[in-house]
Structures are given as C-alpha cells and as structure tokens.
Amino acid sequence: MYQYDELDHEVVQNRVLQFRHQMERYLNGDISEEAFLPLRLQNGLYVQKHAPMLRVAVPYGMLSSTQLRMMAKICRDYDRNYCHITTRQNIQFNWVELTDVPDILDELASAEMHAIQTSGNCIRNTTSDPLAGVVDDEVTDPRPYCEIIRQWSTLHPEFAFLPRKFKIAVIGAEEDRASIRLHDIGLRLVRSDSGELGFNVWAGGGLGRTPMLGSLIREFLPQTQLLGYLKAILRVYNRYGRRDNKYKARIKILVSSLGTEEFTHQVEQEFERNYAADPQLSNEEISYAQSFFSAPDYEPFEADSDLPVPISAPESYHRWIERNVRPHKQHGYRIVTLSLKYFGQAPGDITTEQLESIAELADRYSFGEVRTTQQQNIVLTDVKRTDLFNLWHEINRLNLATPTVGTLIDTVCCPGGDFCNLANARSLSVNAAIQQRFEDLDRLYALGDLSLRISGCINACAHHHIANIGILGVDKNGEEFYQITLGGQTGRQSGIGKVLGPSLPHDKVAPAVERIIEVYLEARSSATETFTTTYQRLGKAPFKERVYATGL
Known part of the structure; x- marks a missing residue:
C-alpha cells in the first residue's frame, strides 16, 4: 500500500495545525458558526443528533495493521469503544468531543491517516474494488490510479468548493464491485484493440432523491490522459452546475438537463482546448504509483486443489x-x-x-x-x-465469522434516526426486525444471493436504490414510514429499483419483506433463479398484491 513521503507528512501535519487554530478561534467566538461550517466539513467533522461525528478517510478501502491499531486507540481514548464502516469504505467515530478533534487528527497523522475532504462540496474519498489486485478477472490493478487521483484531488484549490459533493470510483475488473455507474465519475480500466491500457469513462451517476445511472461519455481514454480528462469534466461541472438549488446541484442533474451528447461535447471541447496536447500524467508517474502495490511475498504452491477438511470441522x-x-x-x-x-x-x-x-x-x-x-x-x-x-x-x-455474506441479512444499513440529524426514520430497528425473521440459516441459504439495503432518509447513504430489496425511511406528519423498492442491482449490471407502492409504518416493514420473499420462493422457476431474474420476469404486480393484502 502507499506510504507517505516527507511532503505527504508535511501537508497533513500542516492541515492538522491549521484546523487546531480554526477550532480555537471558533471556540473563542472569533469564527461564527456559519464560517466554521465549511472548515469543519472539509476536515470530516459533522454535528450529529447526540454528539459530533468524525469521518476518517480510508483511501480505496486499504488499511494497514498499524492503522487498525490507531483506529482502536481512538475508539478507546476518544469514543465509546466502537466505530462504523461506511459505504464509501471510510470509518466514522460517532461519539467524539468537539474539543478532542484536533488531537484525534494529530494522532491520525502519525499513522498516515487524515479526515481531509471526507465531507463538504469537494472531491471525496476515491473508492475501488475491495478485491483489487487479488482476483483473476482484472485487466490491471486499479489501486495505483486511485492513489494518483487521491494525490491530485486532495486540497486541489480549483475543486475545493464545487456546486455539490463529488465522488469517483475506479475498477479494473469485469465484475463491478464498486458500483461505478452510481458515481459522479466512474472509471473502468480496459485495453484497446491494440493492447493499450486506458479507461471507459462514465459520468452523471448518483442516488439520493433523484437516482440515476451514469452515462458512458468516453469509450476509451488513454491512461496518460486521465487527469486532464478528469479536470475537463470537473471544469464543465464547476462552470455550469446548479449552485442555486442544492437538490439540483449534483453533476447527474447537469448531465440529464444538457443530455449526454451535449455534456460529452462540452467535456471533449474543454479537454481538447486545455489538456489533449499535454497528457498531464506520464508513464513514469504511473509506474511510480504502481510500485507501491506490488504483490506480497507469496509462498509457492504447485496446485490449488482444496485441502481435506479437518475431521473436527463443524x-x-x-x-x-x-x-x-x-x-x-x-x-x-x-x-x-x-x-x-x-x-x-x-x-x-x-x-x-x-x-x-x-x-x-x-x-x-x-x-x-x-x-x-x-x-x-x-x-x-x-x-x-x-x-x-x-x-x-x-x-x-470475535463474532466475525457469521456465514451470511451475500445473503438477505448481509444488510447494508445507515445509522438512521438513532444517530443522524438528517434521517427521517430509524433504520437499525427495521434491520433487527428483519434479521429476527431470517435467523434460520437453512432458510436463508435457500434464498441464494439476495441484497437488502436500508436508508434512513433520501440521501440514500445505504444505497437502497441498488438493492434487490431497498427500504427508505420517510416522514409522514412526524411519524416514521418506509418506502420499499424492488429490482435494484449492481455487479455485472447496474439497475435502480422501482417503488413498490405506498409507504408502510415501522411495524409493517418486516412482515412486508417476508411476503416479498414468499412470492419469490413460490414464483421462481428453479432453486437457482435469482430474485432479480424472478422480479424482471414477473414485474412488481404480484409482489405488490401480496404486500398490500388486507391484514398486513
């Protein structure tokens, strides 16, 4: 993994010192709440329902054992002995004291970590395939390119105050384990017919209140032109993105309003005018980034057949x-x-x-x-x-061996109304109620791979739109209700789920999920037919009829 050099240490340490002074001035009353807001957000500091929350950047999801021990130290010294992993591969501390944050950032810096740009209207943490570098279906390892983007985008003065937050994902495999079409920019490493390495480029994806899949705007971008093309996209967005309405400020709205063809034309024009003649990224720089992600010292094995399972294995x-x-x-x-x-x-x-x-x-x-x-x-x-x-x-x-990865109860869930100021409804209690109905592993395995995601508000932090079964908390006259979507997917194909029907009260959600599963089991053509295939074949009508039947 990437190791900080002397300049990295200096930049991060200076940022810590800068924020310490900003915090002191804020606490002394020299900086207003309004002026302090963007300063704290670009250092990952939120003010949540019960306490401040600090979001720590985990670049493309990689952590060393040293950094894990630092996370544990912060949990013990500054939080309540636990932290939270987010859907952008970051780590959140939900119970920190405001006055402790500069000290936490200082400790993070000692382990080559920071919270810079984990919030605010800037380029956020670049995400990637969590299996990058260790799977067979890769064209090449995407992590060096993630690191290049991270170094280029961190504290970039031109893109520090974009119309809205901005997210980039990079993959190198056929299987999309980073949901690139749901990002502001999605990049997939590919090879041209001549064998040259480059990227498919998507733009304009995003979830929230207006979920959209990104559009392919470049079929092939040579790898040396990566940064120039990213700049072109961001410059077009910075120039034309809506700043008068935060609900229409994401790049997905700009791509939709201009149309893919016109947006692509604007980007290509900007790129040709400013960057096409100057690659912005040399092969030497790419090789340097790749040098940090070489394979570890694997032991040689001549064959890869499965070992006999120990007799004592349960x-x-x-x-x-x-x-x-x-x-x-x-x-x-x-x-x-x-x-x-x-x-x-x-x-x-x-x-x-x-x-x-x-x-x-x-x-x-x-x-x-x-x-x-x-x-x-x-x-x-x-x-x-x-x-x-x-x-x-x-x-x-350690309770870390629950054999349920990819099943219905491998739920992706935001903290919801129990913690978040933005949430309309609780999500954790809904998840617990669903878990109780599917504790039997034999029953669970009979369902096969099936995704469930639960978001407490329209910001969709749990990405409920791309789940086979998605649940969204909504507010109805001060009461918690939940909207169900069906048919979302990600992986080899991306798709946004469709709303099933009217929202349901809290106590009706778990029974509704049970009824959805009943329809699936009754209607699937074979034990191997997936939920997505069944739903696409049947449409939502039979699911809706069962869920909203009298007596739910």
Missing part, C-alpha cells in the same frame, strides 16, 4: 467456507470476508477489541493489510488456504 465451518471465502488469483491463497453483520449488532459497527484482534490476524495471516468494503464488511485478501481453519476459529471467537 457444519458452521463448511458454511463459512461456502459464503465468506472466495478464490484468489494466487495458487494456495484465499480471500476471506470478516462479516460485521452478526445478529444483534448494527451493520458496519466494529469494536475496539475486534479492531485490535483483526490487526493481529492481519499480521499473522494477510501480510499486515485489510480492506474495508462498500458492504460494510472487512476483507483479508491474502490468506493461505492452509490457515483457513485456524483463522476461522479465531474470528469465530
């Missing part, structure tokens, strides 16, 4: 192998997902003890590195298959 181990372990491109190694979705726990929450233990396990089993995922789990990417049984024993003790 059924729960077999289920964990089936659900939470996947192939690795290197013979003899596996990719392991540590589930943060065990029963009774808020999805994505992780304790001090778990952080410290994962750091130890990462050192022993995965070359000292872990990944955070958009599904709010943690991945160990380089585990020897000979170590799987021992690792399972260790994480089982």
Whole structure:
C-alpha cells in the first residue's frame, strides 16, 4: 500500500495545525458558526443528533495493521469503544468531543491517516474494488490510479468548493464491485484493440432523491490522459452546475438537463482546448504509483486443489467456507470476508477489541493489510488456504465469522434516526426486525444471493436504490414510514429499483419483506433463479398484491 513521503507528512501535519487554530478561534467566538461550517466539513467533522461525528478517510478501502491499531486507540481514548464502516469504505467515530478533534487528527497523522475532504462540496474519498489486485478477472490493478487521483484531488484549490459533493470510483475488473455507474465519475480500466491500457469513462451517476445511472461519455481514454480528462469534466461541472438549488446541484442533474451528447461535447471541447496536447500524467508517474502495490511475498504452491477438511470441522465451518471465502488469483491463497453483520449488532459497527484482534490476524495471516468494503464488511485478501481453519476459529471467537455474506441479512444499513440529524426514520430497528425473521440459516441459504439495503432518509447513504430489496425511511406528519423498492442491482449490471407502492409504518416493514420473499420462493422457476431474474420476469404486480393484502 502507499506510504507517505516527507511532503505527504508535511501537508497533513500542516492541515492538522491549521484546523487546531480554526477550532480555537471558533471556540473563542472569533469564527461564527456559519464560517466554521465549511472548515469543519472539509476536515470530516459533522454535528450529529447526540454528539459530533468524525469521518476518517480510508483511501480505496486499504488499511494497514498499524492503522487498525490507531483506529482502536481512538475508539478507546476518544469514543465509546466502537466505530462504523461506511459505504464509501471510510470509518466514522460517532461519539467524539468537539474539543478532542484536533488531537484525534494529530494522532491520525502519525499513522498516515487524515479526515481531509471526507465531507463538504469537494472531491471525496476515491473508492475501488475491495478485491483489487487479488482476483483473476482484472485487466490491471486499479489501486495505483486511485492513489494518483487521491494525490491530485486532495486540497486541489480549483475543486475545493464545487456546486455539490463529488465522488469517483475506479475498477479494473469485469465484475463491478464498486458500483461505478452510481458515481459522479466512474472509471473502468480496459485495453484497446491494440493492447493499450486506458479507461471507459462514465459520468452523471448518483442516488439520493433523484437516482440515476451514469452515462458512458468516453469509450476509451488513454491512461496518460486521465487527469486532464478528469479536470475537463470537473471544469464543465464547476462552470455550469446548479449552485442555486442544492437538490439540483449534483453533476447527474447537469448531465440529464444538457443530455449526454451535449455534456460529452462540452467535456471533449474543454479537454481538447486545455489538456489533449499535454497528457498531464506520464508513464513514469504511473509506474511510480504502481510500485507501491506490488504483490506480497507469496509462498509457492504447485496446485490449488482444496485441502481435506479437518475431521473436527463443524457444519458452521463448511458454511463459512461456502459464503465468506472466495478464490484468489494466487495458487494456495484465499480471500476471506470478516462479516460485521452478526445478529444483534448494527451493520458496519466494529469494536475496539475486534479492531485490535483483526490487526493481529492481519499480521499473522494477510501480510499486515485489510480492506474495508462498500458492504460494510472487512476483507483479508491474502490468506493461505492452509490457515483457513485456524483463522476461522479465531474470528469465530470475535463474532466475525457469521456465514451470511451475500445473503438477505448481509444488510447494508445507515445509522438512521438513532444517530443522524438528517434521517427521517430509524433504520437499525427495521434491520433487527428483519434479521429476527431470517435467523434460520437453512432458510436463508435457500434464498441464494439476495441484497437488502436500508436508508434512513433520501440521501440514500445505504444505497437502497441498488438493492434487490431497498427500504427508505420517510416522514409522514412526524411519524416514521418506509418506502420499499424492488429490482435494484449492481455487479455485472447496474439497475435502480422501482417503488413498490405506498409507504408502510415501522411495524409493517418486516412482515412486508417476508411476503416479498414468499412470492419469490413460490414464483421462481428453479432453486437457482435469482430474485432479480424472478422480479424482471414477473414485474412488481404480484409482489405488490401480496404486500398490500388486507391484514398486513
């Protein structure tokens, strides 16, 4: 993973010092609340319902064991012994004291971390495939390009105050594990017919109150022209994006209002005028970035057949192998997902003890590195298959071996009304009610892969629009109601779910999900037909009829 150089340390430390002075002036009354707002947001500091919340950047989801231990230290010293993994692969501390934030930022800097641009109308944390570099279906590893974008965009003066927040995702694989078409800019690494490396470029994706899929605006962009083309897109957006209405300020609205063809024309014109003749990014710079992401020192294995399972292995181990372990491109190694979705726990929450233990396990089993995922789990990417049984024993003790990855109860869920000022309704209690109905693993596995996402408000932090079953909290005259969407998807194809019908009160949501599942099981053509395929074949009518039947 990327290591800070002397300049990186200096920039981040200066930012910490700057914010410390800004905080002192604010607390002394020398800076107004209004003036302090953008200053704290661009340092990741929110004021939530119960306490300030600090969002820490985790670039493209990569953390070292040293950084995990720092997260644990902050949990213990400044929070309530836990933190939260977000759908942008960042980490949030929900119970910090305002006056402690400069000290927290100082400690983060010592572990080569920061909270810069994790909020505000700027370019946010660049996300990527959590399996980057370890899967077979990649054209090439996208992480060096994520790092190039991160260094270019951090504290970029021209793009510090955009019309609205701006998000970029980069992948290098056929399978889209970063939902690139739901970002302001989505990039997929591809090779041209001549073998040249470059990008497909999408623009104008986003969720929120107006969910849209990004449009393909460049079929092939040579890799050396990456930064110039990103600048062209951002300049067009900065010039024409709506600043008079925050609900229409995202680039998706600009692309929609201009039309893909005209927006593309504007970008290409800006690019040709200012950047096409100057690549902005040399092959030497790309090679330098790639040097930080070389493969670890893997042990050689001649074959990759499965090892005999230990006689003492219980059924729960077999289920964990089936659900939470996947192939690795290197013979003899596996990719392991540590589930943060065990029963009774808020999805994505992780304790001090778990952080410290994962750091130890990462050192022993995965070359000292872990990944955070958009599904709010943690991945160990380089585990020897000979170590799987021992690792399972260790994480089982930590409640991190729940064998449910990809199932209905591998829920992506925002903190909702229990924590967030913006939320219209609770989300955690809805998730708990649904979990209780699907605790039986045999029943759960019979459903196959099935995604559920729950957002507490229209900002859609849990990305409910792209779930097979999405749930959105809405306000009706001060009461909590929930809108259900069906048919969303992401991966090889992206799709936005359709609203099923009128919103439901809190106590009717879990029964409604149960009825949706009943229709699916009754109507699917075979045990292997997915929920998405069944829904696309049937349409929403039979689901709607069952959900809104008398007596729900």
